[in-house]
Amino acid sequence: MSKLNYEFSESFAQKMDAEDPLKDFRNRFHFPKVNDREVIYFCGNSLGLQPKSVRDYLDRELTNWAELGVDGHFHGEDAWYHIRKKSKPALAEIVGAHEHEVVAMNNLSVNLHLLMVSFYQPTPDRFKIIVEAGAFPSDQYMLESQVKFHGYDPVEAIVELKPRPGEHILRTEDIIAEIKNQGNQLAVVNMAGLQYYSGQVFDMKAITEAAHSVGAYAGFDLAHAVGNAPLVLHDWGVDFATWCSYKYLNSGPGNVSGIFVHEKYAERPDLPRFAGWWGHDEGQRFLMEKGFIPMFGADGWQLANSNVLALAAHQASLDIFQEAGIKNLREKSEKLTSYLEFLIEEISGESGVLEIITPKNPAERGCQLSLLIHRGGKAVFDEWYQHGVVGDWRNPNVIRLAPTPLYNSYLDVFRFAKILEQSLEKFA
Incomplete structure (x- = not known):
């Protein structure tokens, strides 16, 4: 209309x-109430409302815990050892990816750091990062600390893009121009997919193509984009992305994050990463032997075993998303x-x-x-x-x-x- x-x-x-x-x-x-009246809730970009089905999803896992104890890891409906897999179909559909390119894990800031370990490997010649000015603090603090960790000055290494004077949004042509300008010095473009303050959705496809044209990686913080804006991460060629699930994905305050890693890195065990035992080859995990062998795809970036109760609340909302489309x-x-x-x-x-x-x-x-x-x-x-x-x-x-x-x-x-x-x- x-x-x-x-x-x-x-x-x-x-x-x-x-x-x-x-x-x-x-x-x-x-729906919460204010002054005894059901509210007009326009705050899903900060915290989504609670699905009524969440209690049933949580109760199911609490019952499994009560009745099975440790055996719940391998027995019963949705054995916990593999429970992360249940969210993959919905997440893949929502972000436009293959199932092996996504996994629900950790929290957003943790995932940002883990992904930068892999995709920010600065050298004296290529060390700069492009981000939009006024990025959410999750991104600002992460980038600052990553740059310092590698021995660089954030003032020199982090390039912040600002709208033109008198304007509130970034023009795509200006983003592309700055990527080209930084050229061989640019290591990573790490921007929001949707800028939290202005509400602008960036042209992630064009930004990714421009980053790749100068030899840089392209990654996105999708906290305000996931479950909201159209995403086709795989086809766009995005290298990596992460998001939270408590905004438009309605999974509960502070609940589990998720990551996307493009399948071209699925069989790159040489790619630097901070390893954890839940990212180790699933078939050999319980041999408890030295020598990290990463799992295929995004799963290889996992650290610890899944937070079962968090994933249960997450799944309640994801099932609604799949039903709605x-x-x-x-x-x-x-x-x-x-x-x-x-x-x-x-x-x-x-x-x-x-x-x-x-x-x-x-x-x-x-x-x-x-x-x-x-x-x-x-x-x-x-x-x-x-x-x-x-x-x-x-x-x-x-x-x-x-x-x-x-x-x-x-x-x-x-x-x-x-x-x-x-x-x-x-x-x-």
Whole structure:
């Protein structure tokens, strides 16, 4: 549906919801309350809602633990020794990969460091890393410490890309130009797939091709992209990526991360890595012998045995994703986000209070819109919260709103618009 067809009316929102083939998935999530009212939850980019099925998935493993004890590793439904494999089909579909290229493990910052051990091997001639300016602290601190660990100065080694003066998003041509400019000095491009502050989805395919053209690796932090933006990591030729599962993947606070390593590295035992026994050849693991032999594919980057309870909660959400279909979710996401954009522009008009800094092109964004607050500051955010809108405040003056297609409705967006309309009377 074209944005021109949208209407600022409750009946229109209700009609869209009635025609939404994914509408019933909303009932499979718990919604918190503010002031005894169910919230308008636009914060899936920070923490996704809890699927109602999580308790059953956890109870199943708790029962296995209670009834089988240590035998649960090799007996019973979903024996723990192989439990990581259960999430692979869904993860591969979500990120556009082969199953052997993905594995759920650790947490995002840990995985970033582990992957950099393999893909950042600086030399005096090739030691630089490109990242977007204002990257999430997970990336900033990791890169700084990795560079220092190898004896380089972060000021010299880390190249931060900034938007042009007066702009809020990076132009792809400027990213490509800087990659070419760094040339033979560039070791790695390690950017977000979706920039958390602005909501911009980067052209990962073009960036990867440009990095490879100068002999550098291309890797991405997909924390805000996974389960949100279209991803085709294998076909794009991305070297490595990692993500968290507690945002759009709705797997619970701080829950397990995941990694992608392109299959061209699947049989590269010579590639440097920090080895762990769960990454060792599965057929020989319990021989307990010296000499690390990495497993085929991404599994070879594992360190420790799987966190069974974490994976159970993770699987509850992944099963919902497979049932809904990532392409169906993307289709709804584009419509839902465009409706939110339409209503914000319709209501704020020339007031000068709000400015959407997220790209207008749906291909360059996920379901997040970042609103720059020119007047009122955090008081605007607090006003919305008191009326039941759960979004995300980011200093110095941005509110992030993420209408998530799995559990948000067009009526949610309309209800928010009415709250926005009232609040502008205070801050316009």
